[in-house]
Amino acid sequence: MKKSLPLCLLSSALLAAPAGLSAQIFIDDFSSADPLANYANGTGNRMAYSHNAAEERLDGSVPSEGSHTSAAAWSTSLGSFEDFPSYSFAIDFLTAEMAGNPNNNNIAIGFSTVASDWYGTFVGIEATLRHEASNQGSHFLRIRGEGGAGARHGQFTGSGISLQADTWYTLMMTVSATATPNVYDVVAGVYTAGLSPVLVAGSLVSDSINMASGGTALNPSDTLYAGFASTLNDNPSGLFGVTSVDNFIVIPEPRTYALLFGLAAVGLACLRRRR
Secondary structure (H helix, E strand, O other), rough: EEOOOHHHHHHHHHHOOOOHHHHHOEEEEEOOOOOOOOEEOOOOOOEEOEEEOOOEEEEEEOOOOOOOOOOEEEEEEEEEEEEOOOOEEEEEEOEEEOOOOOOOOEEEEEOOOOOOOOOOOOEEEEEEEEEOOOOEEEEEEEEEEEEEEOOOOEEEEEOOEEOOOOOEEEEEEEEOOOOOOOOOEEEEEEEEEOOOOEEEOOOOOEEEEOOOOOOOOOOOOEEEEEEEEOEEEEEEEEEEEEEEEEEEEEEEOOHHHHOOOOHHHOHHHHHHHHO
């Protein structure tokens, strides 16, 4: 399926961008011949993404019951919070069967201070769409800081998100440094993917995360690497989780482009497929 290029977003952003800022905008629509060249893909015991050249996206694969797709981490530096006070992240994802989904993290975006496997130990902030039977058997969006060796900072949880099978959605997160050292404001949400994105009810969450409280601190000077991860679970009831991902975007200082969450209704619409 052919995708429209992000012309509206790029034209508005690049025209308004201060010198040097436009070079930091990262948009990957996975249309290149080797789109995984800059990613750590299939590391550890995780399954790897494969490139679907016809649809210009990344697909997960499940060769055996209970296996999962891997994480993929962007191996190019974003800069740091000393360079830009805030960053926005977005990725499209295609759902498999969602009802009765076993416990797992369906899709996640965020950043780390190292370019490595998402499931390893890292220091950074992530937004994760997760399903847990213990949480009313529903999906919820979680934002939290990782401080290495399992340390977590300022976890906040939303719940009761209803998603449809075989449907494209967009996960977005904005992280902003505050005047308090090592404290970051985070907001995240799930949107319907299309020309008129709509926030999925119950999915908008926000919190201030203290990345100096336990574990390894996230300092303003730390180099950041953006990443995403998804899970596709196979069990006797069928496939659960996320089958494909597309349109991975990272934009520094989103306020320059009025992108905080107005992005969903303005520029990001330019990235959508003509379905």
